[in-house]
Amino acid sequence: MQKIGVVGCGLMGSGIAEVSARAGHDVVVAESSQAAADAGLARLTKSLERAESRGKIDSAQDVLSRIRVIPDLQAMADRDIVVEAIVEDEATKVALFKQLDEIVTSPDAILASNTSSIPIMKLAVVTKRPTHVLGVHFFNPVPVLSLVELVPSLLTADETTEQARSWVEGSLGKHAIDCQDRAGFVVNALLIPFILSAIRMYESGFASAEDIDQGLVRGAAHPQGPLALADLIGLDTTKAVAESLYEEFKEPLYASPPLLARMVDAGLLGRKTGRGFYTYNK
Missing domain, CATH: 3.40.50.720 (NAD(P)-binding Rossmann-like Domain)
Known part of the structure; x- marks a missing residue:
């Protein structure tokens, strides 16, 4: 080819x-x-x-x-x-x-x-x-x-x-x-519930975005935290993948948190728009 x-x-x-x-x-x-x-x-x-x-x-x-x-x-x-x-x-x-x-x-x-x-x-x-x-x-x-x-x-x-x-x-x-032909394949079937869990934690006021991300970076050796990663992926893409997973499996862990939906509605999509869970210079 x-x-x-x-x-x-x-x-x-x-x-x-x-x-x-x-x-x-x-x-x-x-x-x-x-x-x-x-x-x-x-x-x-x-x-x-x-x-x-x-x-x-x-x-x-x-x-x-x-x-x-x-x-x-x-x-x-x-x-x-x-x-x-x-x-x-x-x-x-x-x-x-x-x-x-x-x-x-x-x-x-x-x-x-x-x-x-x-x-x-x-x-x-x-x-x-x-x-x-x-x-x-x-x-x-x-x-x-x-x-x-x-x-x-x-x-x-x-x-x-x-x-x-x-x-x-x-x-x-x-x-x-x-990978088998299942929504999310291997990586996103594991990654998206992890990101959604971090969003729910932030949404509930349990911890700040910075502390959630630093907890995973410094405590679990992740290269970046889940909320920063969501901003990099794009919150609209994160939401779309979550919806596709939920449609296929009907598991609550794949359901988009209300905060994610509101941020997408507001056009706060992460790095590509300059603002998501963090603010960026476009």
Whole structure:
């Protein structure tokens, strides 16, 4: 797989595009508008220039020469694998997979989703190639974190999973783990209840956000606390994943606390908006 397609050039999509181009692949990223494409290219340029300044890569411009960011989904037609990295909303992703199934010309091309919680089967069954659909879930920041979850549905061909594994491990140098097609997969099924528990603790007045986070950083050797992590993930994404988990399992530990819902309604989404459980310089 040499021709890589990515749909969406936000934090995750730009990261997937970057690591693919750094591995020598020809990368095309589709965005919804020219303004979004320009913003995505600027995000990629900034990240690659930072990597060059730190000696991680030889030339940012050399990597950028292998990436095109354009507002045209039709550009996915000749790709060997297309990774969807758009908003964490089931209806939006389903609609996109219907489009990609019509656009991507090779019947052997893989359609992958970077979803963090939505069952892959719901995306696979709206295509005419369910054997070539699977989840390939990267973690933020993609250039730094080595883990990728591979999530085949009940209909995914073994060959498809192995092709994805070869790309993720052999080309990108990541570490893949296998997950069943259940909402949240491995990491978020463990992580989200932990974050929600911290939010409930803060909401109840039991402890301050700083003390909750410092308790886990200094007492459990976590690199950052759960509330700071929620801000990094995005509170809207945290809420969306929690809702997907609750919809699947109906377990109270997956239910969003009222405070999380109110913060999302208020647009206090964490780092990307400048304010969540902490305040940031955008």
